Amino acid sequence: TPRTRPEIFVMGNRNPWRMSVDPVTGYVYWGEVGPDANNDGPRGSRGYDEINQARKAGNFGWPYFVGPNAPYAKVDFATGKVGAKHDPAKPLNEAPGNPGIRELPPAQGAFIWWPYAKSDKWPELGSGGRTACAGPVFRWKPEFEQTGGFPRHFDNCLLFWDWQRPFIKWARLDGDSNLVGIEAFADGAVACGGKAAPGAVVVRRPSYAFFGPDGHLFLMDYGATWGANKDSAIYRISYVRGALPPTLAMAVTPAHGKAPLELAMSAAGSRDPEGGKLSHTWRLLPEGRKLGEGESLQARLDKPGVVEVELTTRSEAGGEARQLAQVVVGNTPPEVRFAKPGAVFAEPGAKVAYEVVARDAEEGKAGLAARATVTVRIGSGEETEAPGLALMRQTTCFNCHATDAPLVGPSFTAVAERYRGQKGAADKLVEKVRKGGAGVWGQVPMLAHPQHTDDEVALMMRWVLALEPGKSGTRVNRGLAGEVTVPADGSAVTLLASVTDGGGAAGAQGALTGAATLRLRPRQVEAEAAEVVDGPKALDGKSAGGGKFLGAVNHGHMATFREVPLGDVKGIRLRTASAGAGGKIEVRLGGKDGKVLGTLPVPVTGGWEKWQEGVVEVPAGLGVSDVTVVFVNPGKGGLMNLDWVRFEGQAQPGPK
Secondary structure (H helix, E strand, C coil): CCCCCCCCCEECCCCEEEEEECCCCCCEEEEECCCCCCCCECCECCCCEEEEEECCCEECCCCCEECCCEEEEEEECCCCEEEEECCCCCCECCCCCCCCCCECCCECCCCEEECCCCCCCCHHHCCCCCCEEEEEEECCCCCHHHHCCCCHHHCCEEEEEECCCCEEEEEEECCCCCEEEEEECCCCCEEECCCCCCCCEEECCEEEEEECCCCCEEEEECCCCCCCCCCCEEEEECCCCCCCCCECCCEEECCEECCCEEEEEECCCCECCCCCCEEEEEEEECCCEEEEECCEEEEEECCCEEEEEEEEEEECCCCEEEEEEEEEECECCCEEEEEECCCCECCCCCEEEEEEEEEECCCECCCCHHHEEEEEEECCCCCCCCHHHHHHCCCCHHHHECCCCECCCCCHHHHHHHHCCCCCHHHHHHHHHHHCECCCCCCCCECCCCCCCHHHHHHHHHHHHCCCCCCCCEEEEECCEEEEECCCCCCCEEEEEEEECCCCCCCCCCCCEEEEEEEEECCEEEHHHCCEEECCEEEECCCCHHHEEEECCCCCCEEEEEEEEHHHCCEEEEEEEECCCCEEEEEEECCCCCEEEEEEEECCCCEEEEEEEEEEECCCCCCEEEEEEEEECCCCCCCCEEEEEEEECCCCCCCC
8 A cells, every 4th residue: 555564563552562462363462551641631531551452454543542442632733722533433644744644544442441540341450550461362272181271261361461550350252352351360369469368479560471382371570669679570370170279388496406306386377278277287207207287286306317397288178288398306507607807898909818717516616617618799789699609509519619710620710711602511511510520621530419400500500601700799719718809999798608517416417507797898888789778769870879879768768788897987978969858867876766976968959960978977986886877857758869878987088
């Protein structure tokens, strides 16, 4: 057709998000985020979010229509005069810059639509924010009855959701893919937005979903707010045929101790999803001896060794669930602490010697040094340790290898360099670790490690192969003493000492690990890296240190920096900005209600990133303490931004 483009399948979109294609019909479904208007007005309809269905190429209305083809009026933008409303049957594009056709295809109304308010047509969609998303159409197969896939009941149903409100629903379709009705997704098992029955999965913001070939649903949860969310998740949801298994809450304490060991066992908090009563049976494995029945139980274990307590819980309807808890009888973990250094700052380029003291109640000090590692992490923040590294620290890997320097065997960084970019390198290394070998790095053989599964070794090798010379943010040193060099940029350095015993006095009770952590704090700390942040949010900034600052600050908000060596601090410098109400910052010793060391006025600077610096003097004679900054301006919000805090020593420059 002249003045059209063949690659355009659908026109008339405002903000499409999350689409899918029905594999049987080829029909396209997508969510459409609509305008913000709450109410109808002279220029036309209130805003709606939409789920759309395209059976063939077509026009879906925007910007002339929204929702059920609710029209907007023609407007003379020079005079502001509101004219007649557009006709869905014959929409005309009379824009002066229109390069395409003037007479548009008839507009198609939305498949499902909802406003901010409760929908008259579909009140079950609720009210509130709107971000419509279209998921997949479920197509049932008989084999799903054996794989745990979704049941035939949901065959030919479209899954859709709202990311903002949030909710998850089914749109039931007939044989011609027409909408029959809207149904709940999985009430009682999956809840949205934080309201849930006990034991239900809470999805904060459903973001993406698809059905696997076995009929299981994979669902991505974005998390509670914008940015990187610790509560984000990916769920695999299956369907249980017959009685649902109970949800268990099992507690066995203590997990280890001297023999004889008095155990307290509890199943309190376990529930039957179908509302029935539960029965609980406790056994000791591997011998299979029955310990007793009931929601709570006491037991005494006399024989040293590693055992498992098994809880079997049954519902009245026939559902059953089992859970195990490992118990080590006759052993306790080593006591571990850093003897030196004390709490010190990470001065750029400084060499800091460390010494770890470890003692085991059953074994004393003998042999502990050979089973000790000190993990050195460079950089601030609470990064999660890579699963592969966590596994390696529990093995003998670091007896023969270090991160950056050769020991008995090559450094892990050298291994990564040798195999970098090689196809199949990971699989080759997994086989070599499990079976052992020699000749690649010299004549010293590497022993086989059959005790580890392929998956475990694959995780370890993933960490190794990601290492780069001079760029490793994590190093592992063997032994109880050593030295670490603070980076030239003064980054934070965290030392994690881990000591594993030999399994008790007889060596057969099960090895246990003790740990201690020491943090060498940089003098200048990004505000968002505070160990405790109560109220403010970490926001992106163009001129802020590290590209972020603490913002959205209201009266009473606070941030705490842990274990600051104040004996080496003369003043605390803060970098602030305010385009809001301004106020003051109270610097307190300890927590929010601690002694006030000083107060820094924060005037309005005229811009949220128009930074200024001020200093709060610190009196002499203080030791190691938490430092808390409290933002103050009673009754006000939007006070200020805080970029960083600098703990200045005697050699630091004065105010700028």
